[in-house]
Amino acid sequence: MAASGDGISKSDQLDSSPSSPSPASDCAFSSSQSSYMSNAPDPRPDIPSPLENGSMKHHVNGDSGVNGINGQMKATKVGSRSWVGIYESFLMKNASQIASVESTLQHLTYLFPAKFKDAEIASEVVYSALGILGLYHDTILARALSSCPSSAKYQPSLHTRYTRHFTTRNSAYRTIAYMLVVIQKTELLNEIMSRRHGGQRGQHTAILGIESIKATCRLALLRISGTRTLVTPPIPERDIDPNVLDQDGPITHAEAAEEDGDYWMMPRTGQKMPQLKGETDVTRFLMKKVLLPDDVAPSPKLIRPLTTADGRIKEILYILRPLVYALLALLAARLRASKRFKGHYEKVVINWMPWVVGFALEYVCRDGIIDSLSAEGGIRAALTKITGLEKRELEKRSNSMWWWTLRGQFYDSITKPILDKMIKKAENIPLLNLVGLYITDYQYLAETYHFSTSTL
Template identity: 70%
Template sequence: MAVSGSDISPKSDESESTTSTSATSESVDASSQSSYIGIAPAPRPDIPSPLEINNKDYSVNRTRCMNGMNNPSPKRAGTSSWLAVYESFLLKNASQIASVESTLQHLTYLFPGKFKDAEIASEVVYSALGILGLYHDTILAHALSSSAFSSKYQPSLHTRYTRHFATRNTSYKSTAYTLVVIQKTQLLIEIMSRKYGGQRGQRTAIVGIESIKAACRLALFRISGSRTVLTPPIPEREIDPNLLDPDDPTEPFANPNDDDLEYWTMPRTGQKLPQLNADSDVTQFLMKKVLLPEDVVAAPKLAHPLTTVDGRIKEILYILRPLLYALLALLASRLRESGRFKGKQSRRIINWMPWIIGFALEYICKDGVIGSLSSEGGIRTALTKLTGLEKLELDKRSKSMWWWVLRGQFYESITKPVLDKLIKKTENIPLLNLVGLYVGDYQYLMETYHFASTY
């Protein structure tokens, strides 16, 4: 049946009047309640309809709502839960981490020569503490980055550089940590290989370990863009664990000398300026207040890439020098055992050959970055272009040259007679005879094991 427009007009008028009336009432209510809108709570989010989600998911969400979202169901006990408990315990007792680790490491120095297989027990404890220390470093670094004091912490150049590659390149991180773990366990592996494989097994283990370390360093050299391989290649612990102790009332990263400063008030502006004591170092104080170019540049620019062939060859030879020294020592031992060279002069040349070649390689190739930068303007220009990180690395390499005093034929011909005389002169002197006793115990390690005098 058709419906005319006159039939629906009264209804529309009535609806319009009703709408206008409701609008008027709503405006009155809005005006009367306008003062409460600003403090009204946020509307409750709508619960999804069962038609929009699966029945299983809805039942799970309903169960969670009934149980309370702030009290989730406990996780199953497993490895992750135990690690979480250990990490929380570690952070709550952060002030004791460094003291406990150092105490246990110093106790390992008392083991050699005191009982049978003492070197094995000493190295097991030392290696385990070294690996555990790496895990502690990662926990402390993560806690520091997520704490409120991370903005006040200024990492060193070494930490900035190694953290950049470790966080952005998984290959660098895995290779670097593999290298560090091998360095912390290499002496233990050598001791065990000698115990169960004799001298032949010991020599094989030495060459194998040095080969793996050289491969890791070459991989780091390539991943970093042909830059100098740092020692160590991972971030080190630079902060005191006491700073992360929540029960410590002192403010972290505060300068303890700031409280002792006397301030002078400027008469016109009223600004206070610190006055240093007579014994204070003005340069050191000012360097803490300014930013250097190395503090703001990108982390990869803290080390120059080795662009010249001379610089790359020097760095590669420096990386391979421990492996070459181990191979030369193995060759010299086999030549001595063969009995072909019975002359005194020939045997002296064979004995000194590994030490001389190894020392010469390390001395010539330790500054490959200087050889790379000197191609543009000489050595003086290269020295001015060195960054602070490269200077620190070259300083470490120069100090590590002292290890050659305890290696090879130099130790047998020069260092050992001096130590023997020192021990003999102090054996009847109280307290000093204990020092001589421990030096004698470590002489056995240096004379027997290759990695006892390496880093």
């Protein structure tokens, strides 16, 4: 089912509030300096007004003196947060380069391991700091977009519409979701520091503590969202095109064709159609004119509540799976250390138990929404009812199953021997031997730290 029309766009008209147009320069400063100067308290409340002590009597109208005092007070207000305003202004002027710079810096951290002492700590500190800084950049871009005249061109993704609905309307959801994301971005750093200062015992304690907090946060989000399937991440992603905020940014071929007069006029209606040459321009132009059911559906209906007991149990077990896997891994480590099981069969069972249970839980419980929808008309009917956002989340969960090849006994018994053979064959091949060195460095992370292969 599709609808078309020139006056219809895919923007979230049901959940977003209308914004009044503003000049182009307001895009960069409205989110920092202007809002602060209009709402911030007076930093000097004890200074008397010049109109009260008569110090402005020598001015005929008093306007210049009042303006001077007000200007000085405004300068003081701006100066108290000048570094924030300068940073946000610089950020908005270079909006189109934000994502590329962050990605480049994060990839540079891959060069750290084995190059100097405490390299793993330094690289993870930089990586975690860049992740948290990216969240701050997202808030700046979102605020700037809401006051930018070109925001009408912005078409949020289904994930952004859904998560923005809960983060803007429920403060508890917003607080828990952002806390969960911050924990995910710093969990490996906390594990490394715990192992460095507390040994393996401190590492196991940190793993169980972090997984318990994450599971509690996800269960709370499941309750707040009305027992809906949780999305990853639970906050809006950065799907904003920086060129929308960049006034000097590049324009598409279709826009250039409309401005330069490169168009084709329809003979009967006289309507002008741009001359599109590339497949990307054609797809972008058509998607602006076409609406799908998900585009007009209310944001909460992009993911429907789990109505059956099977669907809810599967979602809860999927949320608890990382904690269960961590507990079984700790139990297996203690059983191996106790030396109570000396036989080959007992050792095999102990080593494979965490991996088999964790893999089975994630594989069976990843599609609770299908069980909930199939209660009315079977699996085929469920597949036809599934929304685009639900399908995307199921695909994410299916793709994350590949990470099990780097965990537990499967990695030790199957993946590691294969990687070792590949590295050994590439030792005498130029360039490939360098790749082998970096793979060896990160093998150490996969073998030593739990959160280096964590996906939830």
